[in-house]
Amino acid sequence: DAMVIQNPRYQVTQFGKPVTLSCSQTLNHNVMYWYQQKSSQAPKLLFHYYDKDFNNEADTPDNFQSRRPNTSFCFLDIRSPGLGDAAMYLCATSRVVLYSYNEQFFGPGTRLTVL
Template sequence: DAMVIQNPRYQVTQFGKPVTLSCSQTLNHNVMYWYQQKSSQAPKLLFHYYDKDFNNEADTPDNFQSRRPNTSFCFLDIRSPGLGDAAMYLCATSRKTGTGTGANVLTFGAGSRLTVL
């Protein structure tokens, strides 16, 4: 089945130690998103890629970076994790952005839960 796979599912890191989370998709979708979700809150969009075009949300801290080396893979790099960065990180994909009758459904991965000690 076509899907969105996130690794690792659980990541424990120390304060300040860089972390990379990965996301892969077999849907051949153009758009890949990274969301941050803190305990039972609404997911918050960090950034997204439309193909190779990177779109950063205005309030995303510089501590968060992303790479998309090809259509299938996208990485979230947290350069110096703080205690406040402990959260579930959700990757999602869609065929396109925007609205219209073809407004696209996002397909989410299962998430990567980050713990910062």
């Protein structure tokens, strides 16, 4: 089945130790998104890629970076995780052409714990 896959599902890291979360998709969608979701809150968009074009949200901390080496894969790098970065990280994809409003398909998420 075509899907959005996130690995690992659970990630534990230490304060200040860099961590990378990965996302892959078999939907061949041109847009990939990264969201942060803290407990009892709505998902918050961090950034997204439209093909190879990176779009950062204005309030996303510099501590968060992303890479998209090809259509299928996208990575979220947290350079120096703080306790406040503990959250669920959701990857999503959509097929977007100009003026379209297609739904986003979400992966199962990676729950990050920072010790």
